[in-house]
Amino acid sequence: MLAFEDDPADELLSATFAALADRTRRAMLARLARGEATVNELAEPFAISLPAISRHLKVLERAGLVTKSRAGQYRPCRLNADQLEKVDEWMTPYRAFFAARLDRLDQHLATMVAAHKEGKNS
Numbered sequence: 001m002l003a004f005e006d007d008p009a010d011e012l013l014s015a016t017f018a019a020l021a022d023r024t025r026r027a028m029l030a031r032l033a034r035g036e037a038t039v040n041e042l043a044e045p046f047a048i049s050l051p052a053i054s055r056h057l058k059v060l061e062r063a064g065l066v067t068k069s070r071a072g073q074y075r076p077c078r079l080n081a082d083q084l085e086k087v088d089e090w091m092t093p094y095r096a097f098f099a100a101r102l103d104r105l106d107q108h109l110a111t112m113v114a115a116h117k118e119g120k121n122s
Helices: 008-020 023-033 039-043 050-062 081-121
Strands: 066-068 077-079
Touching (some): 008 050, 008 081, 023 066, 023 077
């Protein structure tokens, strides 16, 4: 399927990358990676309003990165690692591509260093 066709999985992937583009949301995900937290706990390290934190959380929820539950008055947020795994799966072929390029660069640099050492010894 081509990327420009309507594909819910592709739209969710786009929403995920958009959510990850913001440093506040990435910091919130890093906090949730240590365990569930309330909105107030997530807001603590930031000098922004609770409504702004809630908007960030809504973006993360739409991207499938965070889920909220309810236990009485307690509403914990949790990281949804499944969506991050999908991002990782999408990135796998690109990781191999860049690894091959870095290997070639490493070989080239080793050749240059050897040639430089040879020039000094002559």
